[in-house]
Amino acid sequence: MSRPANRRPENHKISRELFVLTYGALVAQLCKDHDQDEDVNKYLDDMGYSIGIRLVEDFLARSALKKCRSYSETADIIAQGAFKMYLGVTPNVTCTNAKGNVFSLILDKNPLVDFVEELPAARSSLCYCSILCGAIRGALETVNLAAEVTFIQDPLKGDEVTEIGITFLKKVEDKKKKRNK
């Protein structure tokens, strides 16, 4: 199941409904296979990480981006570039600390939960969209930016909005930094 080189689909868009329902089927399958919510969250995050590693290649190939000069610029590109391109939504970005390495991506509507009303009672610790955190982490790591990515607010847990926190852990300093453009 490896990715062939130099192969690009002509039409990059598909129905969001099909994706959202398929993602729901994936989460349901994981819940069936794992009793602990933490295990499901970990699986989703790991899958997201693998997806992020592959998606960032696609993103860099399709974007005419210049090299990011700051964490702030990188956070903007995740929101206005990647989220827009892959999920069709653009989160608001805010920097939440003085040091300038902690950011929040805030979405009024998270497309991944379009068909989800609430978490089942027995699954109150499930982080349904954990795959998004993994995908951001995997994509950033591929361009040599270590980050912690976690859900801070989640409407499925009663919050008003979806808030994803990104904490950049260190500066890009080795040769791979030229990929972060």
Add this chain to the structure above:
Amino acid sequence: MSRPANRRPENHKISRELFVLTYGALVAQLCKDHDQDEDVNKYLDDMGYSIGIRLVEDFLARSALKKCRSYSETADIIAQGAFKMYLGVTPNVTCTNAKGNVFSLILDKNPLVDFVEELPAARSSLCYCSILCGAIRGALETVNLAAEVTFIQDPLKGDEVTEIGITFLKKVEDKKKKRNK
């Protein structure tokens, strides 16, 4: 995880890459959990069935379709309506028997396998896109059309094209037939 009524996302399109990679993660997870290819195929088909049941509601709500008067018309709507709407591709449709109840949907390119080069050697009986058969079956059953849906040709098994066979099993005869429009 039920579907709220009267809720519609504004933007119905997302990136195909994200969907295809997420689907790949789902198949990989099932392969990890089940040794037998037949079990994985069954899971994918079952998941597709659940997705089809929900997707057909969305499809009927978004399409201004008149009632189908023949199996041929139904097959055309699956290809030109549903496949186009949800996967962004339009299969060719051929009727393959004199009785007029067996059809083939033929795709030169199957978007679901965009990033898949070949099946792992140990997974030669895997029907990677089995979810599509389940989805068609679930959608048809919801509008009271019983059908058998199977893969006939699959490029992952060395065939030139993707061919999905649909055999309609009986006529619509009860009250629910009015939903098939």
